[in-house]
Amino acid sequence: xxxxxxxxxxxxxxxxxxxxxxxxxxxxxxxxxxxxxxxxxxxxxxxxxxxxxxxxxxxxxxxxxxxxxxxxxxxxxxxxxxxxxxxxxxxxxxxxxxxxxxxxxxxxxxxxxxxxxxxxxxxxxxxxxxxxxxxxxxxxxxxxxxxxxxxxxxxxxxxxxxxxxxxxxxxxxxxxxxxxxxxxxxxxxxxxxxxxxxxxxxxxxxxxxxxxxxxxxxxxx
Amino acid sequence: xxxxxxxxxxxxxxxxxxxxxxxxxxxxxxxxxxxxxxxxxxxxxxxxxxxxxxxxxxxxxxxxxxxxxxxxxxxxxxxxxxxxxxxxxxxxxxxxxxxxxxxxxxxxxxxxxxxxxxxxxxxxxxxxxxxxxxxxxxxxxxxxxxxxxxxxxxxxxxxxxxxxxxxxxxxxxxxxxxxxxxxxxxxxxxxxxxxxxxxxxxxxxxxxxxxxx
Numbered sequence: 001x002x003x004x005x006x007x008x009x010x011x012x013x014x015x016x017x018x019x020x021x022x023x024x025x026x027x028x029x030x031x032x033x034x035x036x037x038x039x040x041x042x043x044x045x046x047x048x049x050x051x052x053x054x055x056x057x058x059x060x061x062x063x064x065x066x067x068x069x070x071x072x073x074x075x076x077x078x079x080x081x082x083x084x085x086x087x088x089x090x091x092x093x094x095x096x097x098x099x100x101x102x103x104x105x106x107x108x109x110x111x112x113x114x115x116x117x118x119x120x121x122x123x124x125x126x127x128x129x130x131x132x133x134x135x136x137x138x139x140x141x142x143x144x145x146x147x148x149x150x151x152x153x154x155x156x157x158x159x160x161x162x163x164x165x166x167x168x169x170x171x172x173x174x175x176x177x178x179x180x181x182x183x184x185x186x187x188x189x190x191x192x193x194x195x196x197x198x199x200x201x202x203x204x205x206x207x208x209x210x211x212x213x214x215x216x217x218x219x220x221x
Numbered sequence: 222x223x224x225x226x227x228x229x230x231x232x233x234x235x236x237x238x239x240x241x242x243x244x245x246x247x248x249x250x251x252x253x254x255x256x257x258x259x260x261x262x263x264x265x266x267x268x269x270x271x272x273x274x275x276x277x278x279x280x281x282x283x284x285x286x287x288x289x290x291x292x293x294x295x296x297x298x299x300x301x302x303x304x305x306x307x308x309x310x311x312x313x314x315x316x317x318x319x320x321x322x323x324x325x326x327x328x329x330x331x332x333x334x335x336x337x338x339x340x341x342x343x344x345x346x347x348x349x350x351x352x353x354x355x356x357x358x359x360x361x362x363x364x365x366x367x368x369x370x371x372x373x374x375x376x377x378x379x380x381x382x383x384x385x386x387x388x389x390x391x392x393x394x395x396x397x398x399x400x401x402x403x404x405x406x407x408x409x410x411x412x413x414x415x416x417x418x419x420x421x422x423x424x425x426x427x428x429x430x431x432x433x434x
Contacts, residue, residue, distance in 0.1 A: 017311035079305075085273070086325060087325065221275070
């Protein structure tokens with residue numbers, strides 16, 4: 001456990017000191033969502049109707065932006081080999097990386113969402129449900145994204161390749177997250193969709209950790 | 222029984238056999254010098270000994286136990302110094318050393334201080350990695366050897382970018398490590414003084430090239 005905390009602290013320290021990544025992700029997210037009222041017109045009814053989908057699709061794209069750097073830096077400067085050789089399971093390293101990734105992208109995305117809800121005329125209850133889906137859904141993005149990031153190590157133009165690998169896998173998360181907010185806005189029960197998001201997250205935890213660790217070992221050979 | 226032994230190792234990279242049927246065994250306190258021309262497999266052998274690369278055949282044992290039985294225990298008993306120095310541009314020298322020492326399971330302030338003194342990087346303790354020269358980064362990487370104890374040192378061309386004084390410091394560190402019963406395996410093209418080291422010439426184990434992957 002102390003190793004996990006040590007790794008997490010290092011990741012957060014690195015993210016904090018080279019700060020631009022996290023800010024860029026949130027900046028992209030906010031700007032991309034704000035473009036839509038200009039593109040499809042300021043009609044409040046239409047905006048509120050498409051708001052959950054807009055926020056979620058842009059959150060996916062924003063999360064993609066930061067994924068290609070997840071392991072690339074450690075791979076290039078030799079840290080990855082040493083991390084593989086530390087006397088701790090590699091899954092622990094992956095868990096620390098994913099947690100740090102979520103804290104520096106998923107959490108800021110959630111924090112920026114209320115602002116966007118105002119732009120998109122989303123009412124307060126729907127915003128609450130949207131935040132809940134983001135809370136449960138974005139860790140899944142970090143976990144699945146970590147597998148993609150580990151698989152493309154050593155490839156040229158890894159960033160584009162990650163998108164191709166990982167975006168299709170994000171579709172279920174997108175469907176149930178937007179479904180929950182839609183149901184809530186029409187006054188239907190939405191906890192079922194949220195429970196499915198939770199189940200996807202629980203499935204993604206072991207899958208993401210083991211698959212990423214295996215891919216990292218492969219990359220280091 | 223020898224402490225660390227290799228039996229009939231074969232290495233294949235990209236469909237080409239690099240070396241075959243390579244064996245050695247080492248007692249506590251001994252050193253092994255890997256010599257051979259470029260491409261003879263010195264780095265591959267060291268990566269194999271670290272457990273990063275799986276041999277296509279043969280096995281590695283530590284005190285009689287195959288290392289593949291428990292890769293994490295093997296990780297705990299070795300230090301590997303490769304071609305890259307694993308120094309982050311935004312972390313200071315002291316932070317880097319503390320991090321690796323803690324991950325390796327022992328972080329004592331006195332050992333980190335001792336490591337920095339040994340490789341003369343104490344006055345750089347608060348300098349971030351991006352301001353270090355190639356030789357200084359290499360010294361930070363080597364200081365990991367002292368900052369957390371481990372019996373097996375695997376050093377891949379450790380003297381690259383080092384000045385004369387630092388090579389001397391490295392030689393002294395290796396001598397002390399061996400005196401305490403540690404093992405050192407070094408590959409190099411440069412002059413490193415390693416008294417009474419066994420010499421392993423990798424071209425003696427060069428494989429016929431028709432072996433397929």
